[in-house]
Amino acid sequence: MKTPPEKIPQAAIQRLATYLQVLEAMDKDGIDKISSEPLAKACEIQPSQVRKDLAYFGEFGTRGVGYYVPLLIERIKSCLNVNREWRAALVGVGNMGRALLNYQEFRRHGFTIVSAFDCDPFKIGEKVYGLEVFCTKTLAEKVPELGIEIGIITVPPERAQRAATQLVNAGIKGILNYSAARISVPENVHVQYVNFFHQIYTLTFNISNNVPSKASKASKKY
Amino acid sequence: MKTPPEKIPQAAIQRLATYLQVLEAMDKDGIDKISSEPLAKACEIQPSQVRKDLAYFGEFGTRGVGYYVPLLIERIKSCLNVNREWRAALVGVGNMGRALLNYQEFRRHGFTIVSAFDCDPFKIGEKVYGLEVFCTKTLAEKVPELGIEIGIITVPPERAQRAATQLVNAGIKGILNYSAARISVPENVHVQYVNFFHQIYTLTFNISNNVPSKASKASKKY
DNA sequence: TCGTGTGAAAATATTCACAGCC
């Protein structure tokens, strides 16, 4: 795998996540090789887009044949650096926090929430889905101790910045922010915002303006 | 509001959702006018991007002054068509389905899940967060009866296509698909995919490749 | 004077078209 020499569009990264989802479904169905055309059709994009996205990272296919599914899955995982475990700390054990703690897919994709934190004394010590809730003040010791690299923020918006600062001070490398607030962090810490209304509003906008969709009526969808 | 004569980038729609979040936080803090610069800084983009995005839809600001926050909120809601209620049906009462049924923010943003469906006889009839679970076979009668326009798919991937087809047959206009499977629908039905790994993989990629972030250290963040 | 709204310019991203290789 060539380490990205050129700049790679963030949109391409997101498409890799989609390819992975589709390829894993195909792999489960026993499909062992695929060319860019059907893969693109499943994702509702152009075949050249698929080839270009993959070519950003290296030569994963075989000319005249296509891509070997299990190998391509491994290659894409390697590009995204998700062929290893990532350990995360969750801050904010409310409804959203509990839902994420109970979301089994994270772990199945190498993304393990190893510890939960809250500042509410009534929640501290409680067991949630097998995980003890710790005081957020203990983040600074727990993060290095447990090898945690990612912080997940699920606190109410007004407490998001404090949670972010505590995670940063504890030495976190990146933050997934599920709260409805913007946060500021030093430039060596990466943040991704998760806004549940992005897709909803895109949908209501598209319905209302009758934006032409590119959906196909393929027989079996991946 | 001018009805979009030009084509509007989908990315612009998503940014509108972000502006809305930031503006609502500012409104709560009693800030009543804002110019493109601080709004852009809060969203970590360029001021010209904010102005361009808003100008796609009309002239919402006052030259030399800026934007009046409460008015801008209403205008943006109107652009996205979320200044009214949208009624949704949820299909698949598993962990994910229950979490969404219990997510209060949806309702607070005019997005009401009015009915839940499942094909499991053990779940049908059960009450989940005050909502009775119906058999998916009753979708065709319930959707028109309850004025439902949007379907939410939270079934396991292998049942996603069937859920989609049932929703389409019931006369749904759009689908939010939280399952890890692609679906096909007629071209008059809109689909938005929600993939929890998009942001996670973007984060692991950015951390691993040390992509420069554009985070700022502003005093109060919105 | 200040900040919006907007054409024009620059930067990015996507698609095309075909050389290269299995």
Added chain:
DNA sequence: GGCTGTGAATATTTTCACACGA
């Protein structure tokens, strides 16, 4: 022969820079 990988062409999106109006 068929499909990838890729430079070149196109399309789209973002940024600039300034005219315009409060």
